[in-house]
Amino acid sequence: MENLNxxxxxxxxxxGQWFLSEHALDRLIERNLKISDVLVSILNGEIIETYPEDPRGASCLILGKKDNIPIHTVCGLMNDNLVIITVYLPEPPKWIDERTRGGK
Known part of the structure; x- marks a missing residue:
């Protein structure tokens, strides 16, 4: 398996070696985002957090933008494919800005 970078x-x-988790699909629908929005944001994005100890497997948080709107995507690897685990917009109160976590 390749490194998660x-x-x-x-x-x-x-x-084309990627798929959405059911959770990610639900979040896309809930947030009125398109899959293409998420893919574009990943392609122009950067990893801002890594979760190497995640019990479900190593994953990371990618910050990218689509039409200047920040999108956070959590991804992992499964069977040499990228798994898009969840997608959300970084908003208060959980996020102060697109890079800074807020209070819980």
Whole structure:
């Protein structure tokens, strides 16, 4: 399995080796986002947090933008494919800004 880094993530997106979790699909619908919005945000994004100890497998948080709107995407790897675990807009109170976590 390849390392979870932004280069690998972008390569998997471009090769079509990705899928959405059911949770991510629900969040897209809930937030009125398109899959293309998320893919564009990942392709122009950067990893801002890593979760190597996640019990479900190593994952990371990507900050990207679509039409200047910040989008957070949590991704992991499964069977050499990228899994888009969840997608959300970084908003208060959980986020002070797109890079800074707020209070709980």
């Amino acid at each position: 932004i280069k690998t993530i972008k390569k998997l997106i471009l090769k």
